[in-house]
Amino acid sequence: MADRTLSRRLRPYRVLLASRARAQMQYRASFVTDILGTVGVGLAEFAEVWVIFHNVDVLGGLDFTAALLVFALSNLSFSLADMFVGHLDQLPSYIRAGQVDAFYVRPLPLLAQLMTSDLSLRRVGRLSVALVALGVALTTADIAWSPATVTLIVLTVVSGTAIFSALFTAAGGLQFFLVDGAEFTNAFTYGGSYAAQQSQQVFPDPLRIFWTFVVPTAFVAYIPAVAILGLDDPLAPTWLAWLTPVAGLLAWGIAATCWRLGTRHYQGAGG
Amino acid sequence: MKTFWLLVRAGFRRHSTYRLALLAGMTTNSVFGFIRASILLAALASAGTAIGGYDAPTTIAFVWWGQALLGTVNLWGFAEVKDRVRTGDIAVDFLRPVDPQIAYLAHDLGRAGINLIGRGLPALLLGALLFDMAWPPSAVSWVAGAVSILLAVVVAFSGSFVINLLAFWLVEIRGITLLWMITGGLLCGLYLPVPWFPDWLRTIANWSPFPSMLQNPIDILAGRVVGDDIASAVGVQVFWAVALLALGQVVLRAGRRRLEVQGG
Numbered sequence: 001m002a003d004r005t006l007s008r009r010l011r012p013y014r015v016l017l018a019s020r021a022r023a024q025m026q027y028r029a030s031f032v033t034d035i036l037g038t039v040g041v042g043l044a045e046f047a048e049v050w051v052i053f054h055n056v057d058v059l060g061g062l063d064f065t066a067a068l069l070v071f072a073l074s075n076l077s078f079s080l081a082d083m084f085v086g087h088l089d090q091l092p093s094y095i096r097a098g099q100v101d102a103f104y105v106r107p108l109p110l111l112a113q114l115m116t117s118d119l120s121l122r123r124v125g126r127l128s129v130a131l132v133a134l135g136v137a138l139t140t141a142d143i144a145w146s147p148a149t150v151t152l153i154v155l156t157v158v159s160g161t162a163i164f165s166a167l168f169t170a171a172g173g174l175q176f177f178l179v180d181g182a183e184f185t186n187a188f189t190y191g192g193s194y195a196a197q198q199s200q201q202v203f204p205d206p207l208r209i210f211w212t213f214v215v216p217t218a219f220v221a222y223i224p225a226v227a228i229l230g231l232d233d234p235l236a237p238t239w240l241a242w243l244t245p246v247a248g249l250l251a252w253g254i255a256a257t258c259w260r261l262g263t264r265h266y267q268g269a270g271g
Numbered sequence: 272m273k274t275f276w277l278l279v280r281a282g283f284r285r286h287s288t289y290r291l292a293l294l295a296g297m298t299t300n301s302v303f304g305f306i307r308a309s310i311l312l313a314a315l316a317s318a319g320t321a322i323g324g325y326d327a328p329t330t331i332a333f334v335w336w337g338q339a340l341l342g343t344v345n346l347w348g349f350a351e352v353k354d355r356v357r358t359g360d361i362a363v364d365f366l367r368p369v370d371p372q373i374a375y376l377a378h379d380l381g382r383a384g385i386n387l388i389g390r391g392l393p394a395l396l397l398g399a400l401l402f403d404m405a406w407p408p409s410a411v412s413w414v415a416g417a418v419s420i421l422l423a424v425v426v427a428f429s430g431s432f433v434i435n436l437l438a439f440w441l442v443e444i445r446g447i448t449l450l451w452m453i454t455g456g457l458l459c460g461l462y463l464p465v466p467w468f469p470d471w472l473r474t475i476a477n478w479s480p481f482p483s484m485l486q487n488p489i490d491i492l493a494g495r496v497v498g499d500d501i502a503s504a505v506g507v508q509v510f511w512a513v514a515l516l517a518l519g520q521v522v523l524r525a526g527r528r529r530l531e532v533q534g535g
Contacts, residue, residue: 037446037449037453040453041453043453044456051468052310052314054467054469056318056322059310059314186295187298187299190299198306198310199313202310202313
């Protein structure tokens with residue numbers, strides 16, 4: 001009974017998402033180009049890691065395989081989050097054009113509508129680069145496989161996606177205040193993604209604290225990778241890796257607050 | 272020439288209206304600067320020596336000049352001309368007494384100016400305060416660096432202008448724009464210095480116009496390139512600026528012949 005009401009309540013979203021997906025695949029050539037484009041973005045990000053390791057053997061305590069694992073985990077989570085909620089980035093242009101009001105008159109929650117307003121299928125390009133990198137990293141690295149390792153990997157991808165989605169949502173909430181200054185939030189969404197790809201040992205302590213406790217992107221890839229590979233970093237003990245979901249929950253707490261403040265602040269476009 | 276100068280000032284003023292956007296851009300550039308500086312310093316520490324002629328202070332200069340010039344040089348290109356071609360508004364540009372390429376170039380130079388002053392230099396100063404950064408080693412480097420920045424803006428503009436004009440022949444140029452952005456971002460020396468690349472990739476980069484958009488001015492300002500090498504770095508930029516502007520004129524003329532605008 002409860003199941004049925006839930007599925008009935010989710011039906012509008014299913015219909016919406018399916019229509020977005022179909023719409024994108026109408027223009028086949030354009031869709032394929034877009035996917036190739038995001039593959040290119042993924043490869044360019046990878047090239048950065050690869051060029052550094054062309055010059056050095058170890059970066060921030062990680063060898064190439066370990067760095068590849070960090071790269072893969074963070075890119076996987078980021079492209080999933082980007083696919084589901086990355087288009088919240090468009091909010092400033094909706095606000096400026098007065099289109100947010102149109103969402104308000106529809107009988108579904110604003111955030112849920114915005115999230116389902118697009119499903120950027122083209123991002124599967126970058127996602128596939130991340131998946132290949134993850135496959136290569138997991139097979140070449142020296143990992144003591146156990147059920148706990150597998151659980152940790154799954155947990156990391158889910159929580160990492162939650163953390164990046166929370167960052168996008170928090171950014172969306174702040175857009176109601178910023179409008180012209182929309183680029184501020186790129187500092188922690190795209191900046192956070194850039195920081196998440198790195199060995200956290202490269203950062204001086206204040207930055208490391210920032211990327212762990214303020215914008216918790218260290219939990220997306222580095223801390224779990226250290227635990228998976230059994231590496232030794234006194235600041236990233238194995239038990240900390242299991243706290244990744246907690247970081248995700250806290251991030252969502254902040255995101256929800258930002259979103260609520262933003263929508264409360266919004267006065268409409270007038271007219 | 273007077274018209275050109277007026278258009279430059281108009282571009283400058285237009286973009287100086289959005290002060291919050293400038294501050295926001297500066298903040299984001301600075302955050303990326305901190306992250307990139309941390310990574311590259313860690314790489315240098317791991318290598319134990321300079322890599323590709325970059326030691327710690329010049330690497331810091333590479334990072335912060337790069338972040339400062341990111342908003343100045345239009346690395347990611349622009350879409351305005353493409354949209355005007357698609358809507359047919361470009362016909363209005365053809366009717367004006369100024370050549371469209373020159374008019375858009377003037378506007379872009381104005382945009383670059385305000386972004387350098389309002390967004391780039393503050394980020395650079397922040398980097399210089401917090402890190403041990405190499406300054407241009409001589410007055411020649413300062414002057415050549417300034418000329419090189421100007422040329423970088425022109426090269427990036429004229430390259431993107433040609434890409435925009437492809438909209439005369441193609442319905443959707445998003446794929447090509449994306450390709451331009453990805454190869455450009457990688458090869459211009461924004462993420463990592465071009466001298467750090469493996470040989471084959473460096474060769475590709477050096478045969479492309481992209482290092483002229485960022486790496487060359489940074490090399491001069493960071494003091495990695497000094498003496499006679501400055502002349503060749505600037506010379507390469509002059510070549511690309513002239514070549515791409517000329518190509519733009521050719522494509523613009525061809526597009527003009529192709530253009531059909533409906534309606535009275």
